[in-house]
Amino acid sequence: MxxxxxxxxxxxxxxxxxxxxxxxxxxxxxxxxxxxxxxxxxxxxxxxxxxxxxxxxxxxxxxxxxxxxxxxxxxxxxxxxxxxxxxxxxxxxxxxxxxxxxxxxRTDDDHRTPRWYAGVLCGGFDAIVNERANGWVWPRGRMRYNLAIARERRCSARCRTASRLDGEPWVTEAMLVAVANGRSYGGGMRVTPDARMDDGLLDVLVVGPLSVPALARVFPKVFRGEHTSHPAVTIRRARRVRLETAGVVAYADGERFGPLPVEVEVVPSALRVLAPPGA
The missing domain is CATH 3.40.50.10330 (Probable inorganic polyphosphate/atp-NAD kinase; domain 1)
Incomplete structure (x- = not known):
């Protein structure tokens, strides 16, 4: 292409x-x-x-x-x-x-060149699966992630996640955590369907502990962005987010971002994109 x-x-x-x-x-x-x-x-x-x-x-x-x-x-x-x-x-x-x-x-990194992302950072079970799957050379494609889910048990039920949203503490038991500028990740999972890339805010998603049957019922709704009304799902907004989950490596735009804790901030109009008018 x-x-x-x-x-x-x-x-x-x-x-x-x-x-x-x-x-x-x-x-x-x-x-x-x-x-x-x-x-x-x-x-x-x-x-x-x-x-x-x-x-x-x-x-x-x-x-x-x-x-x-x-x-x-x-x-x-x-x-x-x-x-x-x-x-x-x-x-x-x-x-x-x-x-x-x-x-x-990223604002807590002492590297001279800051690290950025445009879409979604994940820091829960999804990030753990990413970390395991990326360490394998076989199988390829989606099957690699399905196998990683089957093999990875940490955080599949819950992880204690400590966050700060614009300085306000937020401690919760979470299965999935996402800090989003865009609305989807993972090939069309609309985890934060109302997120906008030009509103100067981050949409922070937390999915609390779910049983396997409950997860099986909720998961298909994510692709349509219809999961947000579930009682285990909470979405809050902030400009600056610090995320801590023990033993988790965060991924952003599908790429390894670094071990938690990480602190990030949204920078309005930091990116100029060639896009269709009205997009």
Whole structure:
């Protein structure tokens, strides 16, 4: 799909610099070296590549274009971008319409370069499953995660989660925890269906302990965003969130974000995205 999008951009008279690299870290370094010298950075792939692009362009003013060609594409969906249609995605880039949206920055990290995400950070059972599955080379695809769920027992019933939302303590027993700028993760699970990427707020989801039968009843509703009325589900909003769950590594945009605790804040209009008007 990258070749098709590149051909579309080149046919329109644009010079395209291919940043394909052996590793994500190398691609990110190359992109950073050029970010102030290009009209836009365009990534081709799923949420992981979008996350790489966000970490390069956030706060720079350089627009991000997305050719959504991954498994999940949740950030692209939240932004109203074409999915698995590379020519149409390239046309969005060519149209040049810029939408300013929020991005989320880690604030408790002493690295010189801050880490960002655009969609959803998970810090409960879903993050534990991600951590286990990403350590395996087989099986591939969704089956890897199904097996990881079967193998992973920690936090499947509950974890004690301590949070601070804009400085206010919130301690709860939780099965799932998400700190969301976008509305979905995991390939269409609309965990925070009312989240907006331009409202200057984070939607913080906590799902309390559920029995296996109850979880089986609720889970299908997540794909339609109809789970929020369940008594085990709580969603609150904040600008700054500190999340603590013992023994959990957080994931954001499907990528490893770091062991908890982490503290993040939403930065309004930190990201300029090439998107359709009205998206």
């Amino acid at each position: 990258g070749a098709r999008a590149t051909a579309r951009l080149a046919a329109a008279g644009h010079d395209v610099v291919d940043l394909t690299s052996q590793t994500p870290a190398e691609a990110e370094d190359r992109a950073r070296s050029l970010v102030h010298d290009v009209d836009a950075l365009v990534v081709v792939g799923g949420d992981g590549l979008v996350n790489l692009g966000v970490n390069v362009v956030a706060g720079t003013g350089t627009p991000l274009g997305v050719v959504a060609a991954g498994t999940g594409n949740d950030v692209a969906d939240s932004l109203g971008l074409p999915v698995s249609r590379p020519e149409q995605a390239a046309d969005v880039v060519l149209a040049g319409h810029v939408r300013e949206v929020d991005a989320v920055r």
